[in-house]
Amino acid sequence: VINVVGIGPGDRGYLTPLALELIMQSDWLVGGERQLAAFDDFVGNKRRLDSRLTDLVGWLTANQHLTVTVLASGDPMLYGIGKYLSGALDDKNIRLVSGISSIQYLFSRIGLDMNDLYLTSSHGKTPDFDFILQHNKVALVTDTVIGPRQIAEQIIQRGLRRTLIIGENLSYADERIHILAPAQVADGYDLNVVVILNEGQ
Ligand SMILES: C[S@@+](CC[C@H](N)C(=O)[O-])C[C@H]1O[C@@H](n2cnc3c(N)ncnc32)[C@H](O)[C@@H]1O
Numbered sequence: 001v002i003n004v005v006g007i008g009p010g011d012r013g014y015l016t017p018l019a020l021e022l023i024m025q026s027d028w029l030v031g032g033e034r035q036l037a038a039f040d041d042f043v044g045n046k047r048r049l050d051s052r053l054t055d056l057v058g059w060l061t062a063n064q065h066l067t068v069t070v071l072a073s074g075d076p077m078l079y080g081i082g083k084y085l086s087g088a089l090d091d092k093n094i095r096l097v098s099g100i101s102s103i104q105y106l107f108s109r110i111g112l113d114m115n116d117l118y119l120t121s122s123h124g125k126t127p128d129f130d131f132i133l134q135h136n137k138v139a140l141v142t143d144t145v146i147g148p149r150q151i152a153e154q155i156i157q158r159g160l161r162r163t164l165i166i167g168e169n170l171s172y173a174d175e176r177i178h179i180l181a182p183a184q185v186a187d188g189y190d191l192n193v194v195v196i197l198n199e200g201q
Pocket residue numbers: 009010072073074075076077078079080100101102103123140141142143167168169170171172191192193
């Protein structure tokens with residue numbers, strides 16, 4: 001069986017007991033370097049996840065008689081590997097287990113409800129900013145190409161008033177949360193998610 005397990009934002013405290021149980025009972029753990037490093041107490045086999053996802057599907061299919069757990073950051077179904085793997089593998093052999101998304105984590109840290117939130121991503125793609133900025137509450141997972149500064153520029157270019165909340169290295173010891181006007185957003189943030197609020201609403 002192939003488990004695809006959300007491991008939360010990073011700190012083990014945000015991992016569910018079910019996720020931990022499935023991980024520890026696995027023959028193989030598959031994940032990115034940072035994700036595998038979080039389970040250095042796992043004694044089975046480990047496989048590094050790289051960008052060649054078709055290779056991974058072939059390997060998973062060949063090994064589905066074993067218990068293989070694929071680690072997904074946050075929640076596997078929020079801009080995670082869960083979407084791809086659930087499309088590529090047979091439903092009978094895959095078990096998807098939700099985790100706490102980095103975005104959910106950030107909203108609790110800042111004490112803001114997620115009601116009516118528009119969730120999207122600039123991770124590996126250019127979002128439609130005209131569409132996004134019609135919403136009063138937006139959260140994005142990002143990457144190093146389109147991150148906080150590029151998002152702030154889109155707001156400034158349109159002459160809009162918004163507040164940006166940048167959650168950096170969430171749940172890790174070096175976590176930082178910044179609440180800024182677009183003009184105050186510079187370069188140089190680590191792993192981050194961005195919330196765009198229209199507080200005039
Ligand atoms: C491929 S997406 C995965 C999102 C994940 N499925 C989730 O629910 O959080 C990767 C992006 O998630 C965000 N992310 C994941 N973990 C984070 C953390 N601990 N702190 C800040 N951002 C994080 C970053 O924007 C990162 O580039």
